[in-house]
Amino acid sequence: xxxxxxxxxxxxxxxxxxxxxxxxxxxxxxxxxxxxxxxxxxxxxxxxxxxxxxxxxxxxxxxxxxxxxxxxxxxxxxxxxxxxxxxxxxxxxxxxxxxxxxxxxxxxxxxxxxxxxxxxxxxxxxxxxxxxxxxxxxxxxxxxxxxxxxxxxxxxxxxxxxxxxxxxxxxxxxxxxxxxxxxxxxxxxxxxxxxxxxxxxxxxxxxxxxxxxxxxxxxxxxxxxxxxxxxxxxxxxxxxxxxxxxxxxxxxxxxxxx
Amino acid sequence: xxxxxxxxxxxxxxxxxxxxxxxxxxxxxxxxxxxxxxxxxxxxxxxxxxxxxxxxxxxxxxxxxxxxxxxxxxxxxxxxxxxxxxxxxxxxxxxxxxxxxxxxxxxxxx
Numbered sequence: 001x002x003x004x005x006x007x008x009x010x011x012x013x014x015x016x017x018x019x020x021x022x023x024x025x026x027x028x029x030x031x032x033x034x035x036x037x038x039x040x041x042x043x044x045x046x047x048x049x050x051x052x053x054x055x056x057x058x059x060x061x062x063x064x065x066x067x068x069x070x071x072x073x074x075x076x077x078x079x080x081x082x083x084x085x086x087x088x089x090x091x092x093x094x095x096x097x098x099x100x101x102x103x104x105x106x107x108x109x110x111x112x113x114x115x116x117x118x119x120x121x122x123x124x125x126x127x128x129x130x131x132x133x134x135x136x137x138x139x140x141x142x143x144x145x146x147x148x149x150x151x152x153x154x155x156x157x158x159x160x161x162x163x164x165x166x167x168x169x170x171x172x173x174x175x176x177x178x179x180x181x182x183x184x185x186x187x188x189x190x191x192x193x194x195x196x197x198x199x200x201x202x203x204x205x206x207x208x209x210x211x212x213x214x215x216x217x218x219x220x221x222x223x224x225x226x227x228x229x230x231x232x233x234x235x236x237x238x239x240x241x242x243x244x245x246x247x248x249x250x251x252x253x254x255x256x257x258x
Numbered sequence: 259x260x261x262x263x264x265x266x267x268x269x270x271x272x273x274x275x276x277x278x279x280x281x282x283x284x285x286x287x288x289x290x291x292x293x294x295x296x297x298x299x300x301x302x303x304x305x306x307x308x309x310x311x312x313x314x315x316x317x318x319x320x321x322x323x324x325x326x327x328x329x330x331x332x333x334x335x336x337x338x339x340x341x342x343x344x345x346x347x348x349x350x351x352x353x354x355x356x357x358x359x360x361x362x363x364x365x366x367x368x
Contacts, residue, residue, distance in 0.1 A: 021364070022305075022306030022307065022308075022361075022364030022365060023364065023365060025305060025306060025308060026305075026306065026365070029305070035312065036310065036311070036312035036315070037260040037261055038260050039312045039315065039316060040260070040261040040264070040301065040312065040315060041260040041261045041262075041263055041264025041265075042264055043264075043294075043297075043298070043315065043316065043319045044261050044264045044265045044268065044298055045264035045265060045267050045268030045271070046268060046294070047265070047268065047291065047294040047295065047298055048264075048265045048266070048267075048268030048269040048272065049268040049269070049271050049272040050272075050287060050290060050291050050294065051269075051272070051291045051295075052268075052269050052272030052273055053272050053276075053277055053279060053287065054279075054287045054288050054291050056272070056276065057279050057284065057287070058288070068285065068334060068339050068340060070337060070339075070340070071340060
């Protein structure tokens with residue numbers, strides 16, 4: 001409160017030769033204690049005490065100590081809203097996680113299936129090397145009296161017996177599209193000229209394959225009638241290592257959705 | 259001189275005793291401190307003006323503190339305690355600034 005009651009000048013002040021300024025009064029009071037100063041000192045001390053206490057209390061205040069009821073209610077509401085938001089976030093994130101999990105499981109299953117299919121089809125189409133039990137058929141033609149039909153017969157018999165991969169002379173892989181032609185020097189398979197002896201590696205059940213070639217009036221008898229000779233070995237592990245690159249069909253198109 | 263000594267003694271007492279503020283008074287203490295600060299600056303200005311009176315100072319100090327506390331208490335009862343204490347602090351702050359401006363003119367003639 002601004003003091004508006006004028007105060008009489010102190011009597012001990014030296015003569016009023018010039019008007020006393022605030023600075024003079026301040027310096028004078030520093031030299032001469034008075035009753036007013038003592039009272040002011042007590043009150044100012046009280047102020048200092050309270051100020052320090054308040055500063056300490058405010059410093060140690062945790063967030064909610066000393067808040068009013070309305071403020072506490074407001075803070076509580078804010079926290080509840082935040083926690084509801086967080087719960088919503090959690091559930092939506094969990095949903096996303098489950099979705100991603102299941103989709104990644106489905107994807108990996110599909111991938112696994114596709115890999116198996118690639119391996120299967122690769123063996124069939126001749127794009128991958130194959131190994132397994134089977135037979136090795138060696139056809140000798142010392143007098144060059146065999147023709148393509150003999151060999152084709154043999155391959156057909158092997159196919160009927162469920163052969164899974166065939167190669168001839170470690171040079172040509174025989175698949176569904178393989179072409180066979182006669183040639184002056186022997187036969188031409190897929191454009192590759194092969195000469196006797198012909199070595200046919202076939203993967204499949206060795207007994208079935210061997211039986212398919214050796215029945216009466218079958219491949220072996222035909223070849224021997226025509227002046228050649230056939231030797232069939234059952235092998236535990238036949239390596240069909242020749243591969244061919246897949247040819248995209250020019251005319252046939254896959255029907256989608258099948 | 260004695261006033262400065264009193265201030266120092268009060269601060270030291272506060273630091274040394276580290277009193278606990280009763281929970282009921284907690285909202286009022288900061289407002290009371292600001293009100294007392296206003297009274298002290300007003301008294302200092304009056305002192306520099308040559309119109310300082312210790313009785314007036316005591317009364318203004320006590321009444322400032324009491325009125326500030328009553329206003330805040332009333333505000334709490336009315337449900338606008340936070341707003342009212344903000345208002346009180348603003349008003350007292352303006353008064354403190356004007357008092358300090360007068361004191362500055364006295365001490366530095368600027």
